[in-house]
Amino acid sequence: MKARPPTYSKFRDVQAELEKTGAAIYRSAEGEENLVIRYPYTVNYIHSYAEDSAFFLGLAEGRLRGSRCTKKKCGFVYGTPRGHCMFCGAPTEWIDLPTRGRVHSWTTCHFGGEAFLKETPYNLALVEFEGVGSLLLVRLKEAVEADLFVGMPVEARFDPNPKYSVTDVWFVPAR
Amino acid sequence: MVTGGLTKFAKAHPSMDFRLMVKRAYDYALADVPNLTADRIDGTRIAYFSDHFSRQLKAASMVQDYLGLNPKGSVRIEWGGATGGECFQAAYEAVASGRMDVCLAAGYETMSRVATWKGNEFIALASDTNFDFPLGGFYTGYYALMVVRHIYEYLRLRRFAHIKDEREAQRLAIAEGSRIMSMVSVKNHMNALHNPYAQYPKRLTVDDVLRSEMISYPLTREQICTMSDGAALVVLCDEARAREFTDTPVRVTGVGCGTDTMRLADRPFGKVPLLPHERASDYADLPYPGVHSFRAGRTAGQEAYRMAGITDPNHELDFVELHDAYASSEIQTYEDLGLCRYGEGYSFVERGDPFLKGIDYGFPTPRAGAVPVNPSGGLIACGHPVGATGLMQAVFALWQLQGTVPKHFRDPTLQLPKARRGAIHSHAGTGSSVTVSILERGFR
Numbered sequence: 216m217k218a219r220p221p222t223y224s225k226f227r228d229v230q231a232e233l234e235k236t237g238a239a240i241y242r243s244a245e246g247e248e249n250l251v252i253r254y255p256y257t258v259n260y261i262h263s264y265a266e267d268s269a270f271f272l273g274l275a276e277g278r279l280r281g282s283r284c285t286k287k288k289c290g291f292v293y294g295t296p297r298g299h300c301m302f303c304g305a306p307t308e309w310i311d312l313p314t315r316g317r318v319h320s321w322t323t324c325h326f327g328g329e330a331f332l333k334e335t336p337y338n339l340a341l342v343e344f345e346g347v348g349s350l351l352l353v354r355l356k357e358a359v360e361a362d363l364f365v366g367m368p369v370e371a372r373f374d375p376n377p378k379y380s381v382t383d384v385w386f387v388p389a390r
Numbered sequence: 391m392v393t394g395g396l397t398k399f400a401k402a403h404p405s406m407d408f409r410l411m412v413k414r415a416y417d418y419a420l421a422d423v424p425n426l427t428a429d430r431i432d433g434t435r436i437a438y439f440s441d442h443f444s445r446q447l448k449a450a451s452m453v454q455d456y457l458g459l460n461p462k463g464s465v466r467i468e469w470g471g472a473t474g475g476e477c478f479q480a481a482y483e484a485v486a487s488g489r490m491d492v493c494l495a496a497g498y499e500t501m502s503r504v505a506t507w508k509g510n511e512f513i514a515l516a517s518d519t520n521f522d523f524p525l526g527g528f529y530t531g532y533y534a535l536m537v538v539r540h541i542y543e544y545l546r547l548r549r550f551a552h553i554k555d556e557r558e559a560q561r562l563a564i565a566e567g568s569r570i571m572s573m574v575s576v577k578n579h580m581n582a583l584h585n586p587y588a589q590y591p592k593r594l595t596v597d598d599v600l601r602s603e604m605i606s607y608p609l610t611r612e613q614i615c616t617m618s619d620g621a622a623l624v625v626l627c628d629e630a631r632a633r634e635f636t637d638t639p640v641r642v643t644g645v646g647c648g649t650d651t652m653r654l655a656d657r658p659f660g661k662v663p664l665l666p667h668e669r670a671s672d673y674a675d676l677p678y679p680g681v682h683s684f685r686a687g688r689t690a691g692q693e694a695y696r697m698a699g700i701t702d703p704n705h706e707l708d709f710v711e712l713h714d715a716y717a718s719s720e721i722q723t724y725e726d727l728g729l730c731r732y733g734e735g736y737s738f739v740e741r742g743d744p745f746l747k748g749i750d751y752g753f754p755t756p757r758a759g760a761v762p763v764n765p766s767g768g769l770i771a772c773g774h775p776v777g778a779t780g781l782m783q784a785v786f787a788l789w790q791l792q793g794t795v796p797k798h799f800r801d802p803t804l805q806l807p808k809a810r811r812g813a814i815h816s817h818a819g820t821g822s823s824v825t826v827s828i829l830e831r832g833f834r
Contacts, residue, residue, distance in 0.1 A: 226402050243405040251404060254445065267520050295521055295655040302658075320542070320681055322534035323607040328511030328527025339531050341539075341655060341681060350655040350681070352535075354525055360607055364560050365542045380524045 222248070266298035269309050274384050275377035279314055281347060282307035294344055294351040312351075314371040315389055316342040319350050321367075323360040336360070342369060342386060357387040391640040391829065392632050393426065394785035395419035396622035399589040399773035402502030403619040408438070408449060409456035411621035412496050416457055419623060426625065426635045432490035433463035437477035437497035438777035439470060442512040444500055453496060463490075470516050471715065473497060474622070474780020475816020475825035479645050481626045482827070491628050495784075498621035499775035509617050516819055518653045530614055530716070532654060532820045534606040537718035540682040541567035541608075544733045568608045570736045571717035572599035573753065575612045575770055577745055578714060582767025584803035587782075589618055589773035595752055599717075613717035618773030622781035624788060629832075637833060638792040643811075644698030644828030648689025654681045654820050663688055665728040666701040672731055684719075684821035687726035691826045694813070695728075698828040703728045704743075704761055708809045709790060711783035713817035713824075714768040720744075723815060727826070729761055746804070765790065765804050780816030780825070787812045791831045 220238035223229050232239035233253040241249045264271050273280040284291045284300035285308050291300055292310065299306055321340040326332065338355040340363075355369060368389035377383045395418030397403070397411045406414065420426060434457075436450035446452070450466035469476040474497045481495035501509050514527035522532075545563035553559035573596060582588035594612060602612040625635075632639035651657055659677035663685070664670060679685040691703070700706045710727065714720035721735040730738040738744065742755030744763035766772060766786040769779060789795045790809045796802035811830045818824065 226404055229404070241404045245405070247405050249404050256445065262519075264520060293656070295653060297656070301651070301656065320535045320539035322531055322538060324526055324528055324531045324534075325604050325606060326507065326510070326528065327531070328514050328523075329505070329507040330511055331526050331528065332507055334526075337526060339526055339535060341535055349658075352522055352525060352653070352655050364557050365538070365546070366556065381521050382524055 220250070267296065270296050271379050271381070271383070274373060275379065277373040279312045279371050279384060280309050281312040283310045292347045294342070294347045294349045312347060313344045316344040316369055316386075318355070318363065318365055318367040318369055319343040320365060321355060321363045323363070338363060340369065340386060354382065354385040355387070356385050362388065391624050391626055391642065391784065391788050392635045393419045393423040394622070394624040394788045395422070396587055396778065396782055396785050397620050398587050399618040399620035399775055399778070399782070401589065401616070401618065403500070404502070408444060408498045408500050408621070409452055411500075411619065412453050412498050412623065413456055415621045415623050416494075416496065419625060423635045426492070428458065430631070431459065431462065431492050431494050431625070433484065434459060434494040434496060435467055435477050435480040435484065436464055437467040437473045437495070437781070438499055439468060439473045440499070440512055440776070442515070443503055443509070445503065453498070459494075469823050470818030471713065471776055472780060472816040472818035472823050472825050473777045474782065475814065475827065476647075476780070477777070478624065478780055478784050478814070478816075478827060479647065479825055482642050482645055485626050485628055491631055493626050494623060495626060495781060496621065496623035497777035497779075497781040499777045500619050501617035501775060502619050506617065521655070522653060528606065530606040530609055533716045533718055534609050535654065536681050536722070536820065537567065537571075537609065537716070538564070539680060540718065540722055543676070543682050545736060548733065564608050567736065568600060569596060570739050571613050571721065572596040573739050573751070574714070574717040574720050574744075575599045576751055578764050578768045578770040579612070580749060580751055581746060581765055581804060582771030584799060584801045585767050585772065586799055586801070588767045588771050589616065590771050591767065592771070609716060609718065613770070615715045615769035615774040618775040620773060620775035620778045620782070622778040622785050624781060624784045632832065638794070639832040640788050640791045641830045641832040642827060643830050644694035644696070644700070644826075646690040646693030646695070646697070646826045647824070648686035648693070649823045650679070650684070650686040650821050652819065652822050657681055657685070662732060663692060665692060665695065665703070667728065668731065676732060683722055683732060684726045684817070684824060686821050686824040687723055687815065687817060687826070690815070690824040691727045694826040694828050698830075700828065703813070704730065707761055707811055707813050709762045709765055709806055709812045710815065711764055711766060711768070711787055711812065712815035713779070714764055714770050715774060715817070717770065719817065720763065720768070723817070724763065727813065727815065729763070749803070762806060765806065780814070783814040783816065784827070784829075787814050787829050791829060
């Protein structure tokens with residue numbers, strides 16, 4: 216290590232230096248020297264899907280599951296499953312959702328979180344199902360921005376090599 | 391509220407860490423009211439959003455420490471994008487309950503510590519990490535989903551109801567919505583030309599905004615706020631002490647807070663909670679909130695208005711500083727806060743109501759000055775250092791009501807002539823929590 220890392224007056228030059236050597240000095244307009252270092256941080260979480268598990272196991276088997284409130288007077292049907300009903304607090308039971316639905320709203324993402332940048336552009340859609348009270352957020356594939364509209368009929372596809380993620384299901388324009 | 395201070399919001403402040411940013415804002419605020427010395431402060435509420443950004447847990451303790459306020463009481467506040475607004479209300483509660491006579495509410499964020507798209511990923515961790523985040527990890531995407539539906543409900547089904555071809559009608563509606571959202575972006579960037587604390591003051595045209603980079607259709611770069619480094623704070627105290635510290639205190643006359651589901655997909659399709667000036671028949675066929683409106687914002691507004699005795703916000707508020715993380719959510723929020731009815735947000739902009747009088751925005755604004763929204767430039771032009779943002783609004787509202795904008799901004803342009811009552815609005819997630827606070831001039 217040198218006694219002093221190189222000094223820059225542009226912050227973007229500091230960032231470039233960090234990529235190379237991990238340390239740089241930023242000199243502000245007032246002449247103050249600020250030592251800047253790169254600090255990597257990675258972590259593997261031990262994440263349990265817990266009460267949502269059956270949804271993700273279902274995807275791996277090519278099944279799209281929602282849930283239904285078990286209280287007779289309520290019986291609300293969820294397009295994104297919840298363990299307990301948000302209206303009456305009763306437990307829900309697992310149900311199979313229709314694999315066809317309609318686009319409730321949509322967007323095409325030209326940027327994304329860092330982990331998703333390489334996948335851009337990609338479409339997101341909120342899908343509504345007949346007889347179901349709430350929506351499901353999905354990726355909408357095999358369609359470009361100009362194809363998409365509210366009300367568009369869409370159908371589910373499942374990843375034959377499941378990653379145990381919500382990305383194991385996506386939708387495409389209905390055939 | 392007796393004093394406030396803030397740093398300039400900037401993409402990066404490599405010469406200040408979070409402690410020094412808050413210290414600078416603190417020294418500014420205390421210098422403004424010489425009778426208020428540190429020994430008079432009973433305790434603090436300190437806010438920042440994300441431990442990921444600071445890479446320092448329990449960072450609020452380090453702020454308390456650096457300000458030299460140990461061993462007084464303090465607590466850290468976090469509530470996503472509404473962190474600053476919640477911090478303000480937490481300090482209000484500390485004073486209103488009698489627990490403290492004088493309470494400091496301070497907030498900051500240092501978002502420059504990671505690259506922009508990693509920052510977007512960190513922010514998106516404030517969405518459901520089982521069902522939403524793995525699909526794209528991107529808040530602009532969520533807001534684009536919401537505005538596409540908002541445009542469908544209010545422009546497609548109304549303004550373009552006569553067009554038979556569904557796709558054509560939706561394209562026209564989105565183009566119309568994008569044009570009007572761009573007017574909001576022009577307003578906020580141009581207001582900020584007169585605000586020395588703003589990160590991105592700019593003279594823009596509607597075409598400049600429309601032609602800026604597409605981030606998530608239909609939202610373009612200039613319709614979206616940016617990540618920032620910054621700090622902001624205010625001091626709240628009881629009435630007797632307020633008069634001791636300043637001749638121009640500002641009263642907090644209403645506080646409200648509302649919430650909604652974390653996932654957009656879970657939002658119900660029910661009825662609109664009505665404000666006093668609205669009727670159920672206004673919204674007979676409107677499934678609410680769906681993903682087009684913010685029930686949390688409506689709920690927060692209702693509570694705050696009730697407490698402050700406001701029955702017609704459009705006529706009873708002199709200005710609003712609201713959480714315009716997106717030009718779309720500014721328009722949605724006009725409706726939630728009852729500045730206009732649901733469905734009228736776009737024409738509210740076209741009529742010019744939220745614009746300032748005396749600024750030429752490059753297009754007609756016939757009703758400019760009716761109820762100026764984000765006279766400071768808002769998040770779109772000032773930046774959005776999350777924990778500081780809601781407190782930035784409080785500082786700007788304080789100065790607006792005191793009539794001290796010319797002194798603090800060294801520019802009189804943004805000072806409203808007769809500002810007696812204003813609202814500040816702080817908003818989190820996809821609208822999963824929102825605060826509204828009503829502030830009024832506490833002097834003649």
